[in-house]
Amino acid sequence: MNATTERETSTVEYRLTAMDRCDSCGAQAYIAAEVNGSELLFCAHHGRKYEEKLRAVATSWHDETARLAEAV
Numbered sequence: 001m002n003a004t005t006e007r008e009t010s011t012v013e014y015r016l017t018a019m020d021r022c023d024s025c026g027a028q029a030y031i032a033a034e035v036n037g038s039e040l041l042f043c044a045h046h047g048r049k050y051e052e053k054l055r056a057v058a059t060s061w062h063d064e065t066a067r068l069a070e071a072v
Helices: 044-057 065-069
Strands: 031-035 037-041 060-063
Touching: 031 044, 037 060, 044 060, 044 065
Parallel strands: none
Antiparallel strands: 031 037, 031 060
């Protein structure tokens, strides 16, 4: 008997693109936070730097920093 196993591959769709830039330094944004109806974009560094304060006031927090560790 010859059995084959198919792995489920989940396709993750990212919302932020290379055109989205950090509001602090201009690097590629990987974090988006909505504060007072406005979206703030941050690179991984600045997102982590301001995360504690932002999460306290943000109505949403979108983090795509896992993309930095993906295999190419």
